[in-house]
Amino acid sequence: MRIAFLKIDVVKAFEDLELNKEFGILTRKVYSGDLCPDHAEVMILGDTVDWAENNAADLLIVESAGLCLRCSPYLNQGLGIIVLSSISGIHTPEKMGAMVSLADVAVITKIDLVSQAEREVLIQKIKEVHPNIALMETNALQGNSLNRLYDLIKNSAAIDKSNLFLKGNPPLGTCTICVGKKEIGWQHHFGVIQKLDGPIAEYLYRGE
Amino acid sequence: MLQNITIFPGVDKGGRQENFDYITLKAGETVSIVGPTGSGKTALITDVELLAQGDTATRRRVLVNGELPPDEIRYNPALKPIVMITQNTKCFADLSVEEFLQIHARARKIDDRQVIRATIDLANKFTGEKIKDDYKVTILSGGQTRSLLIADAILIGAAPIILMDEIENAGIFRQEVINLIQNTGKIVVFVTHDPVIALLTETRVIMENGAVKKVLRQNELEITAAKNLLEIDKKIGVIREELRAGKAITNELMAVNFAS
Numbered sequence A: 001m002r003i004a005f006l007k008i009d010v011v012k013a014f015e016d017l018e019l020n021k022e023f024g025i026l027t028r029k030v031y032s033g034d035l036c037p038d039h040a041e042v043m044i045l046g047d048t049v050d051w052a053e054n055n056a057a058d059l060l061i062v063e064s065a066g067l068c069l070r071c072s073p074y075l076n077q078g079l080g081i082i083v084l085s086s087i088s089g090i091h092t093p094e095k096m097g098a099m100v101s102l103a104d105v106a107v108i109t110k111i112d113l114v115s116q117a118e119r120e121v122l123i124q125k126i127k128e129v130h131p132n133i134a135l136m137e138t139n140a141l142q143g144n145s146l147n148r149l150y151d152l153i154k155n156s157a158a159i160d161k162s163n164l165f166l167k168g169n170p171p172l173g174t175c176t177i178c179v180g181k182k183e184i185g186w187q188h189h190f191g192v193i194q195k196l197d198g199p200i201a202e203y204l205y206r207g208e
Numbered sequence B: 001m002l003q004n005i006t007i008f009p010g011v012d013k014g015g016r017q018e019n020f021d022y023i024t025l026k027a028g029e030t031v032s033i034v035g036p037t038g039s040g041k042t043a044l045i046t047d048v049e050l051l052a053q054g055d056t057a058t059r060r061r062v063l064v065n066g067e068l069p070p071d072e073i074r075y076n077p078a079l080k081p082i083v084m085i086t087q088n089t090k091c092f093a094d095l096s097v098e099e100f101l102q103i104h105a106r107a108r109k110i111d112d113r114q115v116i117r118a119t120i121d122l123a124n125k126f127t128g129e130k131i132k133d134d135y136k137v138t139i140l141s142g143g144q145t146r147s148l149l150i151a152d153a154i155l156i157g158a159a160p161i162i163l164m165d166e167i168e169n170a171g172i173f174r175q176e177v178i179n180l181i182q183n184t185g186k187i188v189v190f191v192t193h194d195p196v197i198a199l200l201t202e203t204r205v206i207m208e209n210g211a212v213k214k215v216l217r218q219n220e221l222e223i224t225a226a227k228n229l230l231e232i233d234k235k236i237g238v239i240r241e242e243l244r245a246g247k248a249i250t251n252e253l254m255a256v257n258f259a260s
């Protein structure tokens, strides 16, 4: 399987270098800077799908920092996967809102650091937020017990890139995404826009 | 109904095939897993707990009643026939003891309202300083945490397979634990460095370099040896409790316990 990987982070990320080195896969990263990472994703994901396709990738993995937890980066297609550490706090599933409730799959990591009972307590908390989520647990240092995830990925349907939408409802606001336009790709938006290659438009972007 | 589990070989730390055909553990069987530190004892019981299917570092596979366990059993705590006491001695959840047990009881689909009270009372039989319902689980000591988790495993987990990783290390009353779970028809597996526990079990699995090196059955002589060791252990236990209570060693104490 040919894999392409994109990391969207706010200020600094190394996953593109690390994953490329360790697995020899195609990788790249984008910094969202003063944008929220979900906003950045909506802008660039259309281009990114083209990039993955042009490079003959079978699987595109997008890792997003997803920080404010009001929205979520999940799309109407593909698999939405939340990766949650066993020690991230017992109330995290409730606090993370759409990040948990709109995910298809939850992968619990660091199970080597907690007791079985505590793992099951966290799982129960997640299920109470999202009863139908596909759950699995792993020691990510070893990649334990992830056959179920691999099967879900292998069996997931192909993407129709002309029909990509955000799964969740954006908040009320004044930006194109905030007012509810869910189409993927900067062509569909105005205001603060960003392309995969190239800077955010100078005249609207107020950074450092 | 759980009748048995079967472990199929994987590879050692160097990637070489393990040297056994399969290991079957039957309901009611007691097993110990021994071997040097780092030899893969925890890894072996973790394979059982995860019902590994070639997707762990050891590549082992585990069958339940001779069959591939379905996904529901692997991933749903309410259906999982296994409880495990790990070496962890800390809880991170910001919950009181009572809340923690209530949520776990929901996860395991236990409806009995008395079970929370019973679990805390049982935990307090294993530990010196009492655990209270409204304590946060995060402030419990290592020994208290493990006592609570063992009581939780017995009454809330309440599964036909119980895996315990070095229960002797937590300073709890381990004999109480062993007495409770023996003869309950469960498969009981102890990872241990304790000769008393090792000799008391019917089957002994010896680990080395990440692989099963040998599987031994308890022999007649070992049953006698275990009884003797248990006597010595009780005497040491009396002295331990005296010291814990702030008493000094007296001639009488030594005479009662070690006069021969």
Ligand SMILES: Nc1nc2c(ncn2[C@@H]2O[C@H](COP(=O)(O)OP(=O)(O)OP(=O)(O)O)[C@@H](O)[C@H]2O)c(=O)[nH]1
Binding pocket: A109, A110, A111, A112, A113, A138, A139, A140, A141
């Ligand atoms: N013990 C243990 N450590 C883990 C596990 N998974 C990750 N770690 C460690 O946790 C740290 C953080 O892991 P990352 O994968 O970078 O975490 P992340 O969530 O991607 O972090 P950000 O991208 O910065 O949000 C690293 O030191 C990992 O080695 C696990 O399952 N068990």
Ligand SMILES: Nc1ncnc2c1ncn2[C@@H]1O[C@H](COP(=O)(O)OP(=O)(O)OP(=O)(O)O)[C@@H](O)[C@H]1O
Binding pocket: B010, B011, B012, B013, B014, B035, B036, B037, B038, B039, B040, B041, B042, B043, B044, B057, B058, B207, B209, B210, B211
């Ligand atoms: N067959 C194997 N292949 C690869 N790695 C292994 C294998 N067996 C064990 N390991 C790894 O070796 C390390 C030590 O193993 P483990 O924790 O199971 O040792 P242990 O016998 O329980 O030690 P201790 O007595 O100190 O608790 C762990 O990181 C474990 O994942």
Ligand SMILES: [Mg+2]
Binding pocket: B041, B042, B043, B087, B165
């Ligand atoms: Mg161990």
